[in-house]
Amino acid sequence: MTHEIQIGVKGRILEGDEAGHFILVQNDEENTGGFLILTASDEEMIEGHDAWVEDYKQLEAYFDESHWKIDWRNRTAATS
Numbered sequence: 001m002t003h004e005i006q007i008g009v010k011g012r013i014l015e016g017d018e019a020g021h022f023i024l025v026q027n028d029e030e031n032t033g034g035f036l037i038l039t040a041s042d043e044e045m046i047e048g049h050d051a052w053v054e055d056y057k058q059l060e061a062y063f064d065e066s067h068w069k070i071d072w073r074n075r076t077a078a079t080s
Helices: 056-066
Strands: 010-015 022-028 034-040 048-053 069-072
Antiparallel strands (some): 010 069
16 A cells, blocks of 8 residues: 655544554664654643664555554645
8 A cells, every 4th residue: 555654744543553643753773773653642742652663664664564544734835
């Protein structure tokens, strides 16, 4: 399954595991070589937890396993 995964953009999980929570995926290639997946019950990302995956392929697999549909917060820009 192909997902729209945005790096460095906060979103709200609409469906799947942790529905109603917020998500932020951070590129951590410089430090760990992978990606951090932060989820929290609050938009300030204070009350939550994180996960780490080794590469983009594993990031996609993590999204598959979580069955996520996400409303990414930067959708105000026109798409082309």
